Amino acid sequence: xxxxxxxxxxxxxxxxxxxxxxxxxxxxxxxxxxxxxxxxxxxxxxxxxxxxxxxxxxxxxxxxxxxxxxxxxxxxxxxxxxxxxxxxxxxxxxxxxxxxxxxxxxxxxxxxxxxxxxxxxxxxxxxxxxxxxxxxxxxxxxxxxxxxxxxxxxxxxxxxxxxxxxxxxxxxxxxxxxxxxxxxxxxxxxxxxxxxxxxxxxxxxxxxxxxxxxxxxxxxxxxxxxxxxxxxxxxxxxxxxxxxxxxxxxxxxxxxxxxxx
Ligand code: ADP
Numbered sequence: 248x249x250x251x252x253x254x255x256x257x258x259x260x261x262x263x264x265x266x267x268x269x270x271x272x273x274x275x276x277x278x279x280x281x282x283x284x285x286x287x288x289x290x291x292x293x294x295x296x297x298x299x300x301x302x303x304x305x306x307x308x309x310x311x312x313x314x315x316x317x318x319x320x321x322x323x324x325x326x327x328x329x330x331x332x333x334x335x336x337x338x339x340x341x342x343x344x345x346x347x348x349x350x351x352x353x354x355x356x357x358x359x360x361x362x363x364x365x366x367x368x369x370x371x372x373x374x375x376x377x378x379x380x381x382x383x384x385x386x387x388x389x390x391x392x393x394x395x396x397x398x399x400x401x402x403x404x405x406x407x408x409x410x411x412x413x414x415x416x417x418x419x420x421x422x423x424x425x426x427x428x429x430x431x432x433x434x435x436x437x438x439x440x441x442x443x444x445x446x447x448x449x450x451x452x453x454x455x456x457x458x459x460x461x462x463x464x465x466x467x468x469x470x471x472x473x474x475x476x477x478x479x480x481x482x483x484x485x486x487x488x489x490x491x492x493x494x495x496x497x498x499x500x501x502x503x504x505x506x507x508x
Pocket of ligand 1: 382383386425427428429430434438439443444445446450451452453454455456457479480
């Protein structure tokens, strides 16, 4: 596994830095966009400057989308963990992916019966799956198969002994596999690093797997990447099993002073 406790620390520091910069950039881009949109209707419909303005607007919008991603990575908003039924979320996810990834990629779901509820932020689970699926798409330009698998997993003391950062216990595993290009060891070793990307400028931010890593760690889970050049890649996410009767409310109890009576 490429992930270490040092990665987590570095990620936190980068997150704080990134959040501040992204926030300021977002404000500046809003100024640029607002003024461009004020100028645009003042131009003659036939003006050659319209094309220029539209390109500038496109660039500013793209910049805004990127800073949104950076802000999500720095995650100002706290997670909202609650018991979630992953089996219920997968069919919608698969349909979204079938529409998004294109006909050259086959999307399969392998769901175990009697899946435990997982304790996690459902929105973050979806965005993690989307991130992994987009990486899988980029790894399969000629097409291929994307498989999302869900299964109950017990990570025992043996497994924990081999992975320093793992707490033994019950987990719901979500695995995203592709039949794409895979990664050489030197890339695999760096995939969780924020801003590490092998993609062309404008195509990759290097934040996808850093976000997945940050979210899973914050959820008390575990993430592992397996990859073989020319064969494909599998990313496994382990989310803690939700314990019956323990709700999000029990995790964030209301202060006694705030209770009536
Ligand atoms: P980005 O996708 O923006 O580059 P990520 O953090 O998601 O950022 O990924 C970092 C790098 O890890 C990618 O640039 C790519 O080299 C490699 N990578 C991630 N997922 C895969 C995959 N499924 N197959 C092959 N390489 C991958």
